[in-house]
Amino acid sequence: MSAAEQREFRVIAPGQTIGSITDAISDIVLEEATPFGWWIGFGISVALFLVLVAALSWLFVAGIGVWGIQNPVAWGFAIANYVWWIGLASGGTIISALFFLTRSEWRTATNRIAESMMLFCAAAAGIMPIIHLGRWWYFYWLFPYPNAMGTWPQFRSPLHWDFVALLAYVVASILFWYIGLIPDLATLRDRARGRRARLGYAVAALGWRGSSRQWRHFRATYLVFAGLMAPLVCSVHSIVGLDFAGGLWPGWHSTQFPPYFVFGAVLSGFALVLILVILLRHAYGLQAIITMRHVDVLAKLTLTCTLLIAYAYLIEAFMPFYSGNAYERTVALADFAGRYAWAYWGKITLNVVVAQLLWVPAIRRNQLALIAIAAGIIVGMWLERMLIVIGSLYRGFLPANWIPFVPTVWDWLTLIGSIGLFLTGFFLFLRFIPIVTMFELRELVLRKEGASR
Amino acid sequence: MSRTGLYGIVAEFADADRLTAAARRLREAGVAGVEAYTPYPVAELDALLDPRPSPVPAIILGAGLLGAAAGFLLQYLGMKFGYPLNIGGRPLDSWPAYIPSTYEIAVLTAIVVGFGAFATATRLSVIYEPVMDAPGFERASQDRFLLCVEAAAPGFDRGRLEALLASAMPSRIAEVPR
Numbered sequence: 001m002s003a004a005e006q007r008e009f010r011v012i013a014p015g016q017t018i019g020s021i022t023d024a025i026s027d028i029v030l031e032e033a034t035p036f037g038w039w040i041g042f043g044i045s046v047a048l049f050l051v052l053v054a055a056l057s058w059l060f061v062a063g064i065g066v067w068g069i070q071n072p073v074a075w076g077f078a079i080a081n082y083v084w085w086i087g088l089a090s091g092g093t094i095i096s097a098l099f100f101l102t103r104s105e106w107r108t109a110t111n112r113i114a115e116s117m118m119l120f121c122a123a124a125a126g127i128m129p130i131i132h133l134g135r136w137w138y139f140y141w142l143f144p145y146p147n148a149m150g151t152w153p154q155f156r157s158p159l160h161w162d163f164v165a166l167l168a169y170v171v172a173s174i175l176f177w178y179i180g181l182i183p184d185l186a187t188l189r190d191r192a193r194g195r196r197a198r199l200g201y202a203v204a205a206l207g208w209r210g211s212s213r214q215w216r217h218f219r220a221t222y223l224v225f226a227g228l229m230a231p232l233v234c235s236v237h238s239i240v241g242l243d244f245a246g247g248l249w250p251g252w253h254s255t256q257f258p259p260y261f262v263f264g265a266v267l268s269g270f271a272l273v274l275i276l277v278i279l280l281r282h283a284y285g286l287q288a289i290i291t292m293r294h295v296d297v298l299a300k301l302t303l304t305c306t307l308l309i310a311y312a313y314l315i316e317a318f319m320p321f322y323s324g325n326a327y328e329r330t331v332a333l334a335d336f337a338g339r340y341a342w343a344y345w346g347k348i349t350l351n352v353v354v355a356q357l358l359w360v361p362a363i364r365r366n367q368l369a370l371i372a373i374a375a376g377i378i379v380g381m382w383l384e385r386m387l388i389v390i391g392s393l394y395r396g397f398l399p400a401n402w403i404p405f406v407p408t409v410w411d412w413l414t415l416i417g418s419i420g421l422f423l424t425g426f427f428l429f430l431r432f433i434p435i436v437t438m439f440e441l442r443e444l445v446l447r448k449e450g451a452s453r
Numbered sequence: 454m455s456r457t458g459l460y461g462i463v464a465e466f467a468d469a470d471r472l473t474a475a476a477r478r479l480r481e482a483g484v485a486g487v488e489a490y491t492p493y494p495v496a497e498l499d500a501l502l503d504p505r506p507s508p509v510p511a512i513i514l515g516a517g518l519l520g521a522a523a524g525f526l527l528q529y530l531g532m533k534f535g536y537p538l539n540i541g542g543r544p545l546d547s548w549p550a551y552i553p554s555t556y557e558i559a560v561l562t563a564i565v566v567g568f569g570a571f572a573t574a575t576r577l578s579v580i581y582e583p584v585m586d587a588p589g590f591e592r593a594s595q596d597r598f599l600l601c602v603e604a605a606a607p608g609f610d611r612g613r614l615e616a617l618l619a620s621a622m623p624s625r626i627a628e629v630p631r
Contacts, residue, residue, distance in 0.1 A: 018492065019596040144531060152536035155528040156543075156550035164554040168561035175568045182577075183594070187492075190591035206577040209585065210594050212502050214575040215494035220507035221571040225564060228513075232560050239553055442493040442596075446469070 009296065011105045011448070013288035018442040021289060025434045025441075026191050028284055034431065037283060042427040048420025055413040056131060064134045066410040073393040073405040078132035080386040081415055083240055083261070084268070085125035085422075086166070087381060090233045091269010092118030093173065096180075097229035100222075106297045108440045109290045113280060114273045115177045116433070120425035121272075122170050124418045129166070131414075158239065158246035165239040172232060176225050182208045183218070183439040237265045244388065251331035251392030254319065260312040267305035267351065268381035271374035274298040276426075278367045280435060289436055296364050302374065303358040310352045327397055334395045335387065339404050343383040343391070350380025458631040460583040461486070461603040462614055464623035465592070469495045472598035475621030476501045479602070482617055486606025490584070490593035509574055513567040520562025525555045587629045601629065 007014065059066055069076040092114035099107040130139045142163045144153055153160050185205035192198040208214065241261035244252040254260075277298060281290040317336075320328035335344045354376055357363045364370065390405045429435075466472040472489060479487050480501050489498050528551040532538075537545050572578065584590065584601050593599045600623075602614055618626055 017596070022492075022595045144527060150536070152531045154538065154540075155532055155554060156540070156547065158553075161553040161557070164557045168557040171561055172564040175564050179568060179571065183493075187594040190594045202580060206572065207580040207582070208575075208577065208594075209582065210490050210492060212489040212491065212495070212498040215491065216499050216503065217507045217509055217571055217574045219494050219496075221509045221513075221567060224510045224513050224567065228517075228560050228563060232557075235553070235556060235560075239557075242553070439493045 008291060009293045010291060011293050012109070012441075012444060013291060014449075016288060016445050017449070018445055021436075021441050021445060022187060022191075022438055024286070024289065025436050025438050026188055029188060029432060029434055030192055030197065035283070038427065038431065041423070042431075045420055045423035045427050048417060049424045050417075050420070051413055052417025052420050055410055055417050056127075058410065059131060059414070060136070064132070066408060067414075068405055068407045068411055070403065070405075072396050072401045073390055073403065075132075075389045075393060076405060077386070077407060077411040077415055078128045080382070080389045081418055082125050082128035082132075083385045083388070084382045085121050085128065085418065086169075086240060087237065087261070087265030087268045087385070088272050088378070089118040089121035089125060089169075089173070089269065090237050090262070090265040091267075091271075091273055092116075092121070093176075093229055093233040094266055094269065095273060097176070097226040097233070100226040101230060104297075105444060106294050108444050109286075109436050110273065110277055110294050110298070111180070111440075112433075112435055112437045113276055115173075115180070116429045116435075117272060117276055117426065118173055118269075119177055120422045120429070121269075122173055123425060124422045126166060126170055127418070127421070129163075158242040161239045162243050165236045169232060169236045172225075172229060176229050179218075179222060179225060180437060181433065182206060183210060184434045184437060186210060187438055188434065234262050237262045240265075244392075249392055249396065250325070250327035251335075251388070251395070254316070256312060256315050256319075260309075260316070263305060263308040263312055264351075264381055264384060267302065267309050268378055270298060270302045270305055271377040271381075274302060274374045275371050275378075278371055280430075282367075284435065286436065289441065292365065295367065295370065299358050299364040299370055302377065303355065306352055306355040306358075306377075313348065313352065331392050331395045335391055338391075338395070340387055340391050343387045347380045347384040347387065350376040351384065459604045460586075460629040460631040461601050461605075462611065462618070463584070463587040463590075463599055463601045463627050463629050464618040464621070465589055465625040465627075466598040466600065466621070466623050469497075469598055471622055472600055473497050473501070475600055475618060475623065478617055478621055479600075479614075482613075483608070484602060484606075484614060484617070485608060486603035488584075488601050488603075490590070490599040490601065492593060492595055492597070495598075507574065509567060509570045512570040513563045516566035516570075517559045517563035520566075521555050521559035523562075524558030525551055528554060583631055584629055588627045589625065597624075604631075 067076050067078070095107060095114040096111040096118070100111070130136050133139055141151075142153055142160065144155075153163075182205055185201050186208035189198055189201035189205050192201055238258035238261065241257035241259075245254055245257035247253065274295070277290055277294060281287055281295075317332065320332035335341065355373055357369070357373060363373075394404050395402060464475065466475065469491065472491065473495065476487065476489060476498060487502055489495070489502060491498070525548075529546060529548070532551075533545045539545075587599065587601065589597060590599065600618070602609070604611075615626060
């Protein structure tokens with residue numbers, strides 16, 4: 001590596017001070033005019049979000065018959081979307097929690113982006129099972145509350161585990177995100193010049209003063225929260241895998257499902273963080289803070305996950321034939337050459353084959369190529385989720401029930417609209433919240449500058 | 454609100470090393486009522502100002518265990534007695550099936566209670582404190598390091614204190630009105 005490249009691959013560019021990074025990050029929110037590109041992006045996001053509103057309104061009026069689902073393919077796009085979105089979210093949690101515990105320096109500049117992405121992915125995921133219920137207004141029956149019918153939820157069902165896991169994940173994610181945000185909100189409160197902005201950030205910062213007593217509790221609490229979040233995210237996606245593995249259906253009843261789902265989730269999550277990090281460092285001119293080192297690390301992590309998922313795909317293709325189970329074989333053969341074979345080979349190509357380009361250092365430095373590969377992975381992961389749900393259900397035990405699933409326009413609009421929900425939330429985050437964790441970055445700057453002094 | 458009287462004396466430093474040195478000096482001189490305000494956690498200060506470990510992790514552990522016990526009991530009682538449902542002849546108290554939810558409930562309780570304990574210990578939601586009126590306090594969340602000594606603390610001696618602080622080379626010493 002040349003000297004110039006070494007500089008580029010530092011975890012933070014030289015010459016930064018704790019004052020300069022505070023200015024750079026908080027001015028994005030407080031001082032600089034909202035970039036024109038933000039308005040375009042936000043406009044498109046809101047338009048897509050309105051598509052979701054329209055799709056759900058019609059769904060609520062007409063019922064879930066507007067989707068392409070029937071028996072036996074009763075889980076259509078909604079459940080595939082759910083698994084896909086919750087998977088995208090988990091990559092953000094892994095970056096912010098697991099790599100906090102490992103004290104990875106590159107995590108500092110990217111964790112706020114990753115956590116905020118996780119939050120809005122979880123929101124998009126959370127609506128899917130509820131709208132899929134059909135009689136969605138009864139969703140509170142999932143809670144064990146005293147009721148006149150004398151019934152209880154079925155706690156032994158993986159579907160109920162999933163409800164509890166999602167609830168825990170969403171609440172814990174919000175609190176973990178918020179606690180890490182409080183010191184930065186206090187910075188914004190102290191820098192804001194408008195009365196309304198100052199009042200808003202003062203309330204949001206809950207009177208954070210940065211006293212040594214507060215920092216002492218903060219450090220202890222944040223460490224324990226990170227330690228709780230890292231295994232939590234693995235458990236959540238394992239339980240999503242058990243939704244399927246707990247059924248006896250061919251193609252689903254497999255012990256590898258929990259890790260298989262976690263691998264896929266983390267792969268898609270890293271890919272999305274990679275795209276967002278590359279776009280944001282250019283959109284906001286943060287190349288000195290989010291350096292090529294961050295891009296490189298994320299690309300390598302994505303590559304690692306493609307190998308993990310490749311192993312899971314190998315087992316998935318091997319076990320039906322090793323087991324000698326005719327029903328399992330039927331599903332596998334339908335995957336390879338049936339109606340949805342394009343999705344099967346699509347997921348292999350996008351998630352495993354193309355992504356091997358990341359071995360090449362020149363590709364990892366080419367940000368356009370990285371965006372293309374990561375976008376391919378995100379699409380590939382959606383194909384995988386769709387195939388797991390539909391590819392198995394339409395090749396069940398009874399050939400008389402081999403009815404293919406044909407998505408309707410409302411299926412597609414719900415998927416597209418959920419992307420609008422994510423983007424709308426994410427654009428609002430970019431506008432109102434510092435996109436890089438300032439207080440952690442101050443520590444990092446002093447450590448790095450102190451070392452070079 | 455009356456604005457007479459003195460809340461304390463605040464000294465501002467340009468970096469954490471000077472602040473830590475000043476805190477050490479005050480500690481050696483036995484000054485009470487010292488609090489530092491810094492833009493990022495300075496680990497060395499804990500030993501000088503308040504070496505007790507934070508109680509929050511222990512509270513989180515307790516809440517998690519309590520949540521686990523309550524969550525398990527809820528499922529066990531509900532499935533065994535509340536709504537016994539025979540599914541394929543499986544026993545009603547098949548406890549392994551309760552474990553995933555027990556774990557999730559434990560983490561949920563731990564994090565919610567942990568956040569509450571953190572907010573209580575750090576006195577969050579107290580939006581205003583007199584020290585926030587100190588000149589230049591807004592820089593303490595950005596790039597300056599403040600040390601504040603409360604006038605109400607026992608043995609407060611302003612002249613001696615200012616001499617002590619001045620020897621640590623602060624960029625400013627100021628009064629905080631009450």
